[in-house]
Amino acid sequence: MEDLQFRSRIAKSSDHQRIARLCRRAVGPNDYVISRLDETIRKKHLFLVFSKKGDLIGMSNFTPVFDKSGWLGMARTDPDWRGRGIAQFVQRSIASYARKKGIKTLRFFVLSTNTSSLRAAKKGGFRVVAHGTHITCDLKKVKITSRDQIKIKLAPCLVNLNQILHSNYLSKMNGYLGYGYAFVRGNRANLLLIKSKEELFCYGKSSFILTTTEQDYEEFFILSGNVRDTLLKILKVSRELGAKAVGSFLPYDYHMRRVSRTLGFKEDSWGKHLILFEKRI
Numbered sequence: 001m002e003d004l005q006f007r008s009r010i011a012k013s014s015d016h017q018r019i020a021r022l023c024r025r026a027v028g029p030n031d032y033v034i035s036r037l038d039e040t041i042r043k044k045h046l047f048l049v050f051s052k053k054g055d056l057i058g059m060s061n062f063t064p065v066f067d068k069s070g071w072l073g074m075a076r077t078d079p080d081w082r083g084r085g086i087a088q089f090v091q092r093s094i095a096s097y098a099r100k101k102g103i104k105t106l107r108f109f110v111l112s113t114n115t116s117s118l119r120a121a122k123k124g125g126f127r128v129v130a131h132g133t134h135i136t137c138d139l140k141k142v143k144i145t146s147r148d149q150i151k152i153k154l155a156p157c158l159v160n161l162n163q164i165l166h167s168n169y170l171s172k173m174n175g176y177l178g179y180g181y182a183f184v185r186g187n188r189a190n191l192l193l194i195k196s197k198e199e200l201f202c203y204g205k206s207s208f209i210l211t212t213t214e215q216d217y218e219e220f221f222i223l224s225g226n227v228r229d230t231l232l233k234i235l236k237v238s239r240e241l242g243a244k245a246v247g248s249f250l251p252y253d254y255h256m257r258r259v260s261r262t263l264g265f266k267e268d269s270w271g272k273h274l275i276l277f278e279k280r281i
């Protein structure tokens with residue numbers, strides 16, 4: 001895509017070094033994107049923005065999600081080019097690419113303290129649709145007490161979609177659910193699709209989604225059930241699946257976050273209070 005000042009294209013493996021340089025300049029040497037660059041470039045959805053002179057000045061990654069939405073992430077603008085609408089330019093480039101693929105909605109989240117990013121989202125026409133937090137737990141460090149061990153019964157049962165659709169978790173997330181590192185609408189059609197992928201688990205009153213996003217790591221989302229019992233069940237199932245760590249989005253809810261802490265979960269620095277944005281394209 002081109003406008004008078006900038007042009008964009010999808011990243012190639014030969015761009016690796018200059019993308020890493022952009023990340024270091026935009027965020028710092030420990031930017032998590034740098035260690036994931038090979039894999040991200042390989043997926044062919046990393047959009048780069050160049051100045052008229054041909055310098056790499058911005059980027060953002062696009063991931064198609066199963067519900068025909070697109071997920072945006074890894075937005076970076078070179079410090080010398082901030083505040084000049086590069087974030088909106090890359091959002092527009094991605095939207096025009098996504099529309100051709102039949103995608104009608106774009107989403108991403110922003111940490112509540114990231115003012116530049118919040119401004120960039122609003123200027124790009126995105127609206128706030130939900131609030132959440134992200135927690136993780138290192139399974140090696142967590143011990144389940146013997147009392148809890150006895151209490152957690154893992155007898156799989158049939159999923160009750162009506163119960164899930166009216167659950168506290170979905171209503172506190174304004175009808176959205178965490179799926180891997182993205183969010184989708186928590187409606188019947190999406191739940192059935194997740195179920196058909198065998199990623200929907202149900203034990204008694206507890207139900208949750210469990211997806212393997214990385215090796216040894218399970219990402220879950222609670223759909224119904226008491227917070228403590230359900231988290232204990234998730235820890236048990238994840239261990240049985242051989243995971244070394246688990247993570248989840250939770251509604252931004254004081255009680256749920258407190259219970260998760262008592263079980264050894266930690267709120268991630270990048271996910272303490274996340275604001276979910278959405279735009280119809």
Ligand SMILES: CC(C)(COP(=O)(O)OP(=O)(O)OC[C@H]1O[C@@H](n2cnc3c(N)ncnc32)[C@H](O)[C@@H]1OP(=O)(O)O)[C@@H](O)C(=O)NCCC(=O)NCCS
Pocket residue numbers: 026027058074075076077078079081082083084085086087088109110111114115116117119120123
């Ligand atoms: C977030 C980010 C991608 C926005 O990029 P951008 O191309 O500057 O976006 P915009 O031009 O829309 O500017 C957005 C806001 O940045 C702020 N801003 C403007 N000039 C700035 C500057 N020189 N330095 C820092 N921030 C500036 C302003 O609040 C601006 O909003 P305003 O124009 O309404 O005042 C960029 O700030 C960045 O790379 N940040 C570090 C990485 C990051 O946080 N990524 C997002 C993770 S979700």
